[in-house]
Amino acid sequence: MFVAKAHNPPLAAVLITAASALLAGTTLLAKALGTDTLGPALHPMQISHGRFLFAFIVIVTAVGVMRPRLQRPHWGLHAGRTSFGWVGITLMFASVAFIPIADATAISFLNPVFAMVLAIPLLKEGVGPWRWLAAAVALAGALILLRPTPDSFQPAALLALTAAAVIGMELIFIKKLSGREIPIQILLINNAMGLTIASVAVSFVFQMPTSEQWAALAGIGALMACAQACFVNGMARADASFVAPISYATLIFAAFYDFAIFGVIPDGISMIGSAIILTGGLILVWREARARQA
Template sequence: MDVRNAIKFMIISALAFACMNIIVKHLENVNSYQIVFFRSLGSLFFTFGYLIKNKIPFIGNKNKLLILRSLVGAASMVFFFMSLKYLSVGTAVSLRYIAPIFAAIFAVFILKEKIKPFQWVFFIVSFIGVLVLKGLDTQIDTLGLIYVLIAAILSGLVYIMINQIGQTEHPVVVVNYFMFTAMVLGAVLSIGNWVTPKGMEWPLLLGLGVFGYFGQIYMTKAFQTASTNIIAPLKYVEVVFSMLLGVALFNEVYTFWSILGILLIITGLILNVWYKGRLKQ
């Protein structure tokens, strides 16, 4: 277990995802469907290349589940990118990260798993953070909040589907299904809504897939290098990077209540990861 390298990988991943979020925020004149299309197209260049180079079959074993996971994941991506049109980047990212709460709830009903009482306490801490953001931060847009919560719920469902897929599929095959489905969905939804990108919007759109792919790759490397309970909390560094970039590039303002709400959300989620790690020891 190489913790130092794992931490480095996770920080690179968080920075890559933060850069992708910032690009989406910058592309305010391009609709979210096109952004999903280009983000997926860029990543497909890498996933197709990897599968061809390593002679890995494109078709998986659990095709119906792979397609369903891809559709739900693509819908989650659409709603998240839509939320960035209305919310500050750091707020949107932190709210999207409450997905594990919904995943735990889905697991109770679908997988018949049990949640320990302490986990519910940690989830409540995160949920209070959401209430603080919406109830006390007057900058929070209601429509943006609805979009990002839908994205988080769908992302939670994706976690359950990935659990069901298990080790039967190569990780790149799963990502490839997801990106291809998202590309098709983005293309179909863009019909009648197409806005022709101008100037620097073209390279920025193509850059989405690059940042998204490397964010995914380095996150995977991090989890493969060190234990989950050490690495998982570092995912939330993405929130910090996103906030700093939002302030620097878009002059975003975070009130006391927005920072408190984000801290409560992240604290509850990190405590849940830490507690789950202790249970496995």
């Protein structure tokens, strides 16, 4: 499930599309849990705890079935990756309770931009004019989604923006880990450490979920684990330049779920801001593809 696969772009497209639908589903359930849709609203730290708990159960089951050969882990990198990942996903779950899922999802696409900027001092990577252009375009789209006017400013959107920056830092740790350890080991340790952190944090805010909320928490963890599996397998079957634009389908699924379940219709500002962020992301993908060819 997590080993090298034959080059198969059509199957990769199906897997990445499935991953996008599953990831958007996690934000849908997080919004339902963060509001009073399924009962008294749960704290974002309790939602992220459910995400790690049930994802860990799924991944441990997969490890038990597959029995991969595990390596000696780099605990420092895992601790950094997990800490930033837990903070980022908690902030993301907090934001979707207050703003449209599509807006939060669009802002989350700034992750690669923040990772690119952070890679300059942390990984000593060079950044050319095209990368800076992509970053500027994407950030401009985020500013539009923030609606920076006294009457329409959405403070909760800053949660999503901060989440994108924090997860951008997580990507730096993932990049450092990816050349050292196999993907399923990274996922296993990440979810084990994340569950430990989340279990301590949730003890301060825990409230007994309803049966529907327990089901939604389990759904978030299972969807996240399945999305990661689809994404890893999709990346193994096609070039990153082919896969990355397809992952933006997450925004389409998020907008559809928000409309179908909560009746939220994206307004003009949301559509313009999202389109600009996607444009910045596509410029970055195009530039990376050109760089690899060169």
